[in-house]
Amino acid sequence: xxxxxxxxxxxxxxxxxxxxxxxxxxxxxxxxxxxxxxxxxxxxxxxxxxxxxxxxxxxxxxxxxxxxxxxxxxxxxxxxxxxxxxxxxxxxxxxxxxxxxxxxxxxxxxxxxxxxxxxxxxxxxxxxxxxxxxxxxxxxxxxxxxxxxxxxxxxxxxxxxxxxxxxxxxxxxxxxxxxxxxxxxxxxxxxxxxxxxxxxxxxxxxxxxxxxxxxxxxxxxxxxxxxxxxxxxxxxxxxxxxxxxxxxxxxxxxxxxxxxxxxxxxxxxxxxxxxxxxxxxxxxxxxxxxxxxxxxxxxxxxxxxxxxxxxxxxxxxxxxxxxxxxxxxxxxxxxxxxxxxxxxxxxxxxxxxxxxxxxxxxxxxxxxxxxxxxxxxxxxxxxxxxxxxxxxxx
Amino acid sequence: xxxxxxxxxxxxxxxxxxxxxxxxxxxxxxxxxxxxxxxxxxxxxxxxxxxxxxxxxxxxxxxxxxxxxxxxxxxxxxxxxxxxxxxxxxxxxxxxxxxxxxxxxxxxxxxxxxxxxxxxxxxxxxxxxxxxxxxxxxxxxxxxxxxxxxxxxxxxxxxxxxxxxxxxxxxxxxxxxxxxxxxxxxxxxxxxxxxxxxxxxxxxxxxxxxxxxxxxxxxxxxxxxxxxxxxxxxxxxxxxxxxxxxxxxxxxxxxxxxxxxxxxxxxxxxxxxxxxxxxxxxxxxxxxxxxxxxxxxxxxxxxxxxxxxxxxxxxxxxxxxxxxxxxxxxxxxxxxxxxxxxxxxxxxxxxxxxxxxxxxxxxxxxxxxxxxxxxxxxxxxxxxxxxxxxxxxx
Numbered sequence: 001x002x003x004x005x006x007x008x009x010x011x012x013x014x015x016x017x018x019x020x021x022x023x024x025x026x027x028x029x030x031x032x033x034x035x036x037x038x039x040x041x042x043x044x045x046x047x048x049x050x051x052x053x054x055x056x057x058x059x060x061x062x063x064x065x066x067x068x069x070x071x072x073x074x075x076x077x078x079x080x081x082x083x084x085x086x087x088x089x090x091x092x093x094x095x096x097x098x099x100x101x102x103x104x105x106x107x108x109x110x111x112x113x114x115x116x117x118x119x120x121x122x123x124x125x126x127x128x129x130x131x132x133x134x135x136x137x138x139x140x141x142x143x144x145x146x147x148x149x150x151x152x153x154x155x156x157x158x159x160x161x162x163x164x165x166x167x168x169x170x171x172x173x174x175x176x177x178x179x180x181x182x183x184x185x186x187x188x189x190x191x192x193x194x195x196x197x198x199x200x201x202x203x204x205x206x207x208x209x210x211x212x213x214x215x216x217x218x219x220x221x222x223x224x225x226x227x228x229x230x231x232x233x234x235x236x237x238x239x240x241x242x243x244x245x246x247x248x249x250x251x252x253x254x255x256x257x258x259x260x261x262x263x264x265x266x267x268x269x270x271x272x273x274x275x276x277x278x279x280x281x282x283x284x285x286x287x288x289x290x291x292x293x294x295x296x297x298x299x300x301x302x303x304x305x306x307x308x309x310x311x312x313x314x315x316x317x318x319x320x321x322x323x324x325x326x327x328x329x330x331x332x333x334x335x336x337x338x339x340x341x342x343x344x345x346x347x348x349x350x351x352x353x354x355x356x357x358x359x360x361x362x363x364x365x366x367x368x369x370x371x372x373x374x375x376x377x378x379x380x381x382x383x384x385x386x387x388x389x390x391x392x393x394x
Numbered sequence: 395x396x397x398x399x400x401x402x403x404x405x406x407x408x409x410x411x412x413x414x415x416x417x418x419x420x421x422x423x424x425x426x427x428x429x430x431x432x433x434x435x436x437x438x439x440x441x442x443x444x445x446x447x448x449x450x451x452x453x454x455x456x457x458x459x460x461x462x463x464x465x466x467x468x469x470x471x472x473x474x475x476x477x478x479x480x481x482x483x484x485x486x487x488x489x490x491x492x493x494x495x496x497x498x499x500x501x502x503x504x505x506x507x508x509x510x511x512x513x514x515x516x517x518x519x520x521x522x523x524x525x526x527x528x529x530x531x532x533x534x535x536x537x538x539x540x541x542x543x544x545x546x547x548x549x550x551x552x553x554x555x556x557x558x559x560x561x562x563x564x565x566x567x568x569x570x571x572x573x574x575x576x577x578x579x580x581x582x583x584x585x586x587x588x589x590x591x592x593x594x595x596x597x598x599x600x601x602x603x604x605x606x607x608x609x610x611x612x613x614x615x616x617x618x619x620x621x622x623x624x625x626x627x628x629x630x631x632x633x634x635x636x637x638x639x640x641x642x643x644x645x646x647x648x649x650x651x652x653x654x655x656x657x658x659x660x661x662x663x664x665x666x667x668x669x670x671x672x673x674x675x676x677x678x679x680x681x682x683x684x685x686x687x688x689x690x691x692x693x694x695x696x697x698x699x700x701x702x703x704x705x706x707x708x709x710x711x712x713x714x715x716x717x718x719x720x721x722x723x724x725x726x727x728x729x730x731x732x733x734x735x736x737x738x739x740x741x742x743x744x745x746x747x748x749x750x751x752x753x754x755x756x757x758x759x760x761x762x763x764x765x766x767x768x769x770x771x772x773x774x775x776x777x778x779x780x781x782x783x784x785x786x787x788x
Contacts, residue, residue: 027610216421269660
């Protein structure tokens with residue numbers, strides 16, 4: 001009767017139940033459920049009521065939850081579609097990285113902060129947190145629409161650029177200056193990984209799949225998909241990208257076989273179980289008490305800049321597709337998440353960034369994360385009644 | 395880029411891949427896959443090659459995996475069936491507890507060990523590890539046969555008796571003597587819980603289920619089932635039983651609605667993902683180097699006694715059903731697991747039990763765990779060709 005397990009089971013139950021209960025309440029008043037799951041984390045988390053302090057194990061579960069959110073998103077995206085939107089997605093990603101960085105940097109300089117601090121804030125404004133958007137798109141059942149594919153594709157590239165920027169600011173923070181060689185290697189590895197996963201991996205898999213179907217293990221197709229998802233998640237963390245990028249590409253690799261192997265419903269079971277821990281944990285990291293007076297003002301300005309720059313930067317390359325597409329993609333790319341928090345934390349721990357600048361970044365993350373889901377829902381409202389690309393319900 | 399996560403993902407991948415690969419190899423030579431998963435743990439685990447040292451997080455994942463193995467088993471058992479085999483199951487459980495305890499106690503006394511040490515060994519020989527048997531029965535697709543239901547039912551009662559014995563020996567170990575009040579409370583709580591879950595919970599649930607189907611959350615039926623599974627697992631750990639007992643009864647509660655809600659395939663996805671960590675961890679706890687000379691002899695004798703006493707004790711009440719049922723149930727109840735190891739550990743840590751007695755118990759656990767699955771497979775070989783109760787494939 002190990003008592004550690006009693007504590008763990010209690011946390012698992014309370015977080016799961018609280019997140020889904022809040023989600024249900026939000027759905028009933030026509031707000032995205034994921035918002036409820038995040039706010040449940042903020043309210044019950046260590047910075048507010050402090051009823052639940054997520055342990056290391058819960059953090060690990062949350063991380064695996066994020067992996068399965070992206071794996072599911074990948075399963076619902078076909079490599080062909082991603083290639084088709086590829087050019088647009090890359091433009092969206094680059095514009096959506098450059099503009100937020102410049103605006104964030106400029107505002108902090110205008111406030112009179114030193115350049116290094118301005119670079120950190122700019123870098124924190126760059127990387128989209130695709131987990132939240134993927135979940136909202138999936139809940140709205142529009143994940144196979146064209147704009148959803150551009151968002152997912154752009155978010156992948158933008159995450160890679162974010163990782164490069166993180167390596168850059170980490171170099172600044174270490175005081176060793178920039179290690180250009182390291183940056184070059186990171187960029188080359190990321191590019192090679194992405195190209196391989198889009199163009200080569202699905203073809204290899206199409207050749208070997210009959211062997212998978214002949215395996216003796218029960219549910220062999222699911223087992224193989226899970227093993228490859230875990231492997232690619234680890235690999236992309238290993239070469240310095242986010243684990244979720246690997247998970248997304250693992251899903252992409254299996255997407256053409258997903259219906260035949262009945263993968264979506266079985267993987268969805270895992271995602272349904274683990275994802276609430278991810279969204280709850282995001283919420284639990286937000287400290288609503290950090291904000292007073294001047295910090296709050298700066299936080300609001302940075303948040304507005306983060307929103308405007310991402311919507312304009314990501315939307316502009318799509319002007320020809322009409323305003324709806326501009327805003328769908330722009331807002332879809334809005335939420336910032338883990339990468340922003342990590343950039344800020346690196347800066348704080350190395351003493352380059354002050355407590356109040358850290359609070360500004362956290363506030364920006366919170367606001368972009370919380371505002372994107374309800375706006376997305378409004379923007380996709382007409383989709384099922386015959387929008388750009390009527391989607392099949394999963 | 396937190397590097398802890400890279401390490402975690404690596405462990406998750408390696409354990410999953412190694413367990414399933416070994417399982418596939420075993421299936422190909424017509425041995426149960428679960429045996430391969432366990433042996434993968436022993437070979438790669440800390441006591442042999444030491445390539446993988448399961449971290450605390452992996453242990454937690456393993457525990458949740460065990461919960462889902464029993465939740466799945468519960469989903470495949472209907473409360474009505476359990477009530478029908480109830481009398482037989484209780485007889486099997488009691489005979490299967492008394493005989494192993496007496497034989498273990500007697501042998502250790504004959505060897506010249508003190509009474510307290512003999513009581514520990516006897517207690518360790520009592521509790522069946524139902525996780526392994528449930529997995530084998532499920533793999534063989536005979537989990538809805540009559541004997542499978544007797545095994546699952548008896549294993550639940552036997553686990554409760556095991557917990558009572560554990561409380562008893564823990565009292566011995568603490569030197570405070572026996573706390574009869576504590577034992578009585580434990581027994582009363584366990585009985586109340588089991589009776590409530592078999593007779594009352596499914597009825598309550600039949601009344602409220604239309605409300606679940608009206609919830610706004612996506613996949614609400616699965617979400618509610620998962621929340622109740624986590625809650626009952628915690629609750630049964632809280633009142634001093636094993637968490638997996640709660641998980642089994644949670645499954646039982648939903649079993650009548652499982653097909654309508656498409657629960658089995660979605661929960662199976664979760665079980666497929668998490669269960670390998672449980673079986674790998676069981677294997678990783680076995681230290682093959684503990685055994686030399688006299689210890690090995692005693693270990694073999696105790697193991698044989700553990701096997702014979704369980705097969706006879708559990709099988710005898712079923713003599714009227716024919717020899718096949720006797721052996722199926724007897725062998726199905728054979729594997730000892732966590733409870734035996736915990737009893738031994740409590741004894742070791744309190745200094746009552748010696749290192750060599752501890753090794754004897756570990757050996758007995760290993761041997762009963764490893765030998766039951768292949769024998770079960772042989773005993774159920776004719777089932778699908780029209781055995782006692784031809785079963786529907788799940």
